[in-house]
Every structure is written in C-alpha cells, then in structure tokens.
Amino acid sequence: MPSLKDLKNRIASVKATQKITKAMKMVAAAKLRRAQEAAEAARPYSQRMSAVLANIAQAVGQDDSAPRLMTGTGKDQVHLLVVCTAERGLCGGFNSQIARLARDHTRKLLASGKTVKIMCVGKKGFDILRREFASLIIDRVDLREVKRIGFSNADQIGRKVIGLFEKGEFDVCTLFYSEFKSVIAQIPTALQLVPASAPAAVADTTGATAIYDYEPDASAILGDLIPRNISVQIFRALLENVAGEMGAKMSAMDNATRNAGEMINKLTLNYNRQRQAQITKELIEIISGAEAL
C-alpha cells in the first residue's frame, strides 16, 4: 500500500506528463494545419503534371523512342523500395503501418526469388526495417534537419532514384508512404514509380486532345517530364506523410492526455480514501483513549 506522500508524488508526476502530452497535441494540431496547407498548395502542380503527362504519353504512344524510365527495362528482377516514414515517433501506429506494408511486400518479393533493395527516407522506417533487412538497405535519407519540406528535398531523392536506374541498379521502383485521408485515418500506400504507369488519360472538357505542337519534340519533352514527375510524386508523398504524421500524433497525444486524466482521477480517489482512513483511525485512537480514562 503506497503511503499518502507516494500517492501525492505520483499524482504530481502524472499531471506533469499530462501537461506535456497536451502541449504536444497542440503543437501537432498547429503543424497539421500548416502541413495540410502545404499539401493543398502542391496539389495544382501534381494535377496538371499528370494531365500533361497523360496527354503526351498518348501522343508518343508505345513508340520505341519512349524513355526507359517509362517503359522499364523489360525485367522485374531487382526491386527498389523507397520507404518514406516520419523522423520521430510518438505518433501511434503511423510509422509501423508503413513499415509493415513495406515488410510484407519485401517478404513476398524475396519469396518469389527477386532481389530487393531498400532506400529509407526518415529515421523511424530505417529503425524498424533494419531489424530484419539490414543487408538490403542501400541508402537512407535523413530529413531530420529539415524544418519545412521543400521541393528540393524531394528532388534530391528523385535524382538518387534516377541515378540508380541509369546505372541499372534496379528494374522496378515502388514508393511507400501514407496517404492522408483525415486526421484519424492514414492509409499506407504503395505506388509504383518506375516504370511509370502513365496516368489514365482524363477526358478533358477543354479539348485537350487537340493536336499539339511540341517544342522540341514530344519524346524529348517526355524525357524531361518523367524524371520530374518522379520528383513530384516523391514530393507529394513526403507532404502527405507530414500531414499524416501530424494527424496521427495529434490523436495519439489526445489519447495520452485522456488516459492521464483518467489516471489522475483514479489516483486522487485513492488518495482521498486513504486520507479519510487515516483521519478515522486517528479519531478512533483519540476516542478510545478518552474512554479508557
């Protein structure tokens, strides 16, 4: 049975923890809003990009001149998995969800005799995947120092991926990230980057199927566009991840705050009971002492 003083100390410490989790929740909420704004601001670009891409892909068609990033190497022996996770924990199952999806995918590929290479973006995914696939991880990108994810961060990763592809290091590249559905729902997603699956041509009302002049020619533009599209997809994934992380953190911290509140209530009840018991005990002692006289 803990003494009164112990109980008092415990209540104080839980209260301190509750204050911290509450503050973290508030910070996450503010960051979430900013991350959502950033994701929203980036949307027009990626939308137009895929519209244009669909357009050109149609024009070039299954031409032999189509860049290899789009058609692939014709094999699917070596897979590169780019796993994007958060840099910090304390956000519920957010990181482990992404890592689990990547892990299942890796196991499946390994079981069917493929070679797998993993590139980790973010510390948490690296920590989780290192346990099982330490030898498969060829690179990791650290974004811990980055306060606000800019396109240049994504572009760096994109360049790395393209550089590896040009060296013939892999045949298929898949990107793992978490799609931000809402504050409480983040869906871990796998997206194939290389060979680029051309977005389905969108039926455009502005008559986008009009005959275009290409300057320089269509395949040159496509060659310029595809690498850029990879960077854009990575950028979008990173932004969705940040928003998702903050959302997950917010709900995790909300839960933690509520749990701390429950704990405080329980401890306070306990404390009061014990105090009352002590008072009663002291009274009995006094009364029985007086009666004895």
Added chain:
Amino acid sequence: MADNFNFELVSPERLLVSGSVSEVVIPATEGEMTVMANHAPTMTTIKPGIVTVKFADGRKDRYVVFGGFADIVPTGCTLLAESAVHVDEFNRDDIARRVEAARADLSTATSDEQKFGIETYLSQLTTLQGAILPA
C-alpha cells in the same frame, strides 16, 4: 486591343499566378516566345529565365523560373515551373548557389550526354545571372 486569356504559373510548392492576362513572354528552351490569346496548342519545355506577365489591367510582373514546361492552349496557358519566384523576392545568392551546384555536378558527371546537359544548364544559368544582376 488584344484578347485576354487565363494564365497560371505553378511551382510544386504553390500556385503563384492565376488570372486573366493579355500577354506572357516565356523562356522556352528553343528561344523566348510570346504567348497571346488564341495561340496554337503547344507544349514546350522552358529553360531558366524570366517570365514577363502582362495582366489584363495593364499591370506588368516578372518572375524568375528555373526549368519546367508550359502547356499552351488557345484559351489559356499553364506554366509548370520547377521553382519560381517573383523578381523582387529573388535572391542573388540563390543563383550563385545553383551555379556552384551545377559545377559540382559537372565535375562528377561521367557520360558525355550528362556533361552536355549540365553544361547547357550552366550556360543558361549564367545568362540569367547576367540578365538579373544589373537590375
């Protein structure tokens, strides 16, 4: 009086310009081009340079862009820039940094094709640098 059309300047981070304009000069890879209303549908890549926008109300604005491409249809023009800033907000150190980075890339480039690409980019950058410096 020239007709107006819709112009949008988008960078991955945000939408910079969206509105009705009468004339836009874009630095296409194969030379600058002026886009006006009812332009033939064209798709072009752009090089680092300055985009001059003349709004419907006669106001003029200039933006520095670094690579990207433009999608032109008779009723509008969309410029997807890899990175874009307003001329007034443009920081000269930024371009110097890009030149440095390109030079570093050049020294590590292996294939001739790569070298050629980077050298072209470098010369475009220096041209741009020269164009903005006196401003």
